[in-house]
Amino acid sequence: TRTSRPQRLLQAVCINAVRGNPDSVIAAIDHFCQNQEWAMNVGDEKGAILDSVVMETSPSTVLELGTYCGYSAVRIMRLLPPATRFITLEMNPDYAAVARQVIQHAGLQDKVCLVEGKSADLIPKMADMFGIRTFDFVFFDHWKDCYLPDIRLLEDCGLLDQGSVVLADNVLCPGAPEYLDYVRSSLRFSSRFYRSHLEYTRVLDGLERSEYLGHRDAQRD
Ligand SMILES: Cc1cc(C(=O)N2CCN(C)CC2)sc1-c1cc(O)c2nc[nH]c(=O)c2c1
Numbered sequence: 001t002r003t004s005r006p007q008r009l010l011q012a013v014c015i016n017a018v019r020g021n022p023d024s025v026i027a028a029i030d031h032f033c034q035n036q037e038w039a040m041n042v043g044d045e046k047g048a049i050l051d052s053v054v055m056e057t058s059p060s061t062v063l064e065l066g067t068y069c070g071y072s073a074v075r076i077m078r079l080l081p082p083a084t085r086f087i088t089l090e091m092n093p094d095y096a097a098v099a100r101q102v103i104q105h106a107g108l109q110d111k112v113c114l115v116e117g118k119s120a121d122l123i124p125k126m127a128d129m130f131g132i133r134t135f136d137f138v139f140f141d142h143w144k145d146c147y148l149p150d151i152r153l154l155e156d157c158g159l160l161d162q163g164s165v166v167l168a169d170n171v172l173c174p175g176a177p178e179y180l181d182y183v184r185s186s187l188r189f190s191s192r193f194y195r196s197h198l199e200y201t202r203v204l205d206g207l208e209r210s211e212y213l214g215h216r217d218a219q220r221d
């Protein structure tokens with residue numbers, strides 16, 4: 001049967017990227033998506049914003065929701081020391097299989113823990129499974145309809161601490177309006193929007209950075 005788009009993306013990585021070199025893996029994926037086939041990686045423009053937020057946060061525990069082909073896992077972990085705890089959740093087994101190979105090609109397989117399953121099922125198990133109390137940085141890039149329930153779940157599970165940063169992709173396109181309303185009106189978050197474009201296109205999109213202020217009460221009127 002025909003190969004899938006993720007499999008063709010992986011093939012481009014194997015052919016064009018240097019083993020053990022994360023930057024060449026990122027470049028190979030961006031080249032494939034710009035010149036061969038569009039794919040829903042965060043991409044180079046939003047990726048540069050992701051890089052800057054990761055560097056300014058310098059997290060020791062990271063959770064990513066939505067691995068897809070592993071592009072953002074490679075982007076994030078190429079910036080952080082080996083001791084960093086990085087967990088990425090992917091519900092699609094075909095995506096997860098490709099992501100493991102992309103991450104391995106980048107030489108980051110020892111730094112990345114990829115778990116297959118639904119975020120709603122796995123988030124409550126994070127503490128028990130990994131002995132992680134709170135996450136310093138969380139990247140939302142799975143599915144727009146899960147953003148709001150999942151940030152509420154992270155709060156309810158006590159997985160956010162004062163200063164934890166949640167960065168969400170695609171808040172304009174495909175769009176997560178209820179999520180934006182929530183984080184922007186909540187007294188427990190300080191939010192700001194990074195204007196950008198949908199990966200590999202000129203369509204408007206952006207990232208929302210929401211810093212957790214601690215376990216406060218009430219909503220802003
Ligand atoms: C699948 C898809 C189609 C989009 C679009 O508007 N398109 C018009 C323009 N053409 C070129 C591409 C297609 S945007 C998008 C998308 C983008 C992400 O970054 C995503 N991240 C996580 N999870 C998602 O489901 C996710 C979907």
Ligand SMILES: [Mg+2]
Nearest residue numbers: 042141169170
């Ligand atoms: Mg995305």
